[in-house]
Amino acid sequence: MEAPIGVIDSGVGGLTVVKEMLKRLPNEPIVYIGDDARCPYGPRSTQEVQEFTMEMATALSKMDIKMLIIACNTATAVALDEVREHFPFPVIGVIVPGARGAVKASKTGKIAVLGTVGTINSHAYDDAIRTLLPNATIHPLACPDFVPIVESGLYKSENASGVVKKGLVGLAGKDFDVAILGCTHYPLVQHHIQAHLPSKVQIISSAVETVFDVERILLSKNITRDDSSKVAPIFYTTGQTQQFLSIVEDWLAIKKPDVRHIML
Numbered sequence: 001m002e003a004p005i006g007v008i009d010s011g012v013g014g015l016t017v018v019k020e021m022l023k024r025l026p027n028e029p030i031v032y033i034g035d036d037a038r039c040p041y042g043p044r045s046t047q048e049v050q051e052f053t054m055e056m057a058t059a060l061s062k063m064d065i066k067m068l069i070i071a072c073n074t075a076t077a078v079a080l081d082e083v084r085e086h087f088p089f090p091v092i093g094v095i096v097p098g099a100r101g102a103v104k105a106s107k108t109g110k111i112a113v114l115g116t117v118g119t120i121n122s123h124a125y126d127d128a129i130r131t132l133l134p135n136a137t138i139h140p141l142a143c144p145d146f147v148p149i150v151e152s153g154l155y156k157s158e159n160a161s162g163v164v165k166k167g168l169v170g171l172a173g174k175d176f177d178v179a180i181l182g183c184t185h186y187p188l189v190q191h192h193i194q195a196h197l198p199s200k201v202q203i204i205s206s207a208v209e210t211v212f213d214v215e216r217i218l219l220s221k222n223i224t225r226d227d228s229s230k231v232a233p234i235f236y237t238t239g240q241t242q243q244f245l246s247i248v249e250d251w252l253a254i255k256k257p258d259v260r261h262i263m264l
């Protein structure tokens, strides 16, 4: 099927999901919207995040997508159900896949969840984990300082390790064998997170787990694109195209990516 898969995010963070898509499903056409102009969603109200997410989904529904991925954890947490109800195509978020990956990986059923304030306050990960494993012990932790260190580029500096260490203090003394990266940006500081958690803790990236689910859905609905000629992804941003473009070039190693402005 030639129709593209839609991917929406609060900004550029959802490119961590696109990167996994390009690795695992390289023949699939992608059309992405990043709401850079209104990023971050993490500290916003539920109502705002629901409204903004519906606007992005509506824009992509007009581009004839065969499926929609809500790559943003904060948006998934509060808007997945509403988006699903409104559109005929399959809609998938990052939270149930992340929860499933964590439950599969955990031997003890004790799981830490890292995310934005919005994601953690929604308890969406807790609900998804408990549905799969009712006796799970869950340690949710909001890490509001992690998105800013990635977005400032400071995640590459010496400083980042200390910021991550402080952010994880809330897990001190807690027992768990799996930690979920419940935010698009956290894979960029994964090595710091791993370094400040007990070495037995296995880290699960919701971005990676989500793409397994995308593949499963495409196959079950028989809507994969079987042509192996590559189609360049299209990226829309509500913000400035220039900085968006250089992040796409750098993060996805795509030369001269197709980045366009969109108004929602």
Ligand code: I24
Pocket: 011, 012, 013, 014, 015, 016, 036, 150, 151, 152, 153, 185, 188, 239, 240, 242, 243, 244, 246, 247, 250, 251
């Ligand atoms: N990473 C993110 N957001 C940014 C950034 C970054 N600036 C540098 N890096 N800025 O998210 C957010 C503000 N907008 C303004 C308008 O244009 C788009 C950005 C994380 C992205 C994860 C894929 C650091 C950086 C980079 C290249 C690749 C990855 C990365 F410069 F983290």
Ligand code: DGL
Pocket: 009, 010, 011, 013, 014, 039, 040, 041, 042, 043, 071, 072, 073, 074, 075, 116, 119, 147, 182, 183, 184, 185
């Ligand atoms: N995309 C968001 C998430 O995964 C992180 C950035 C933001 O707060 O908008 O939760």
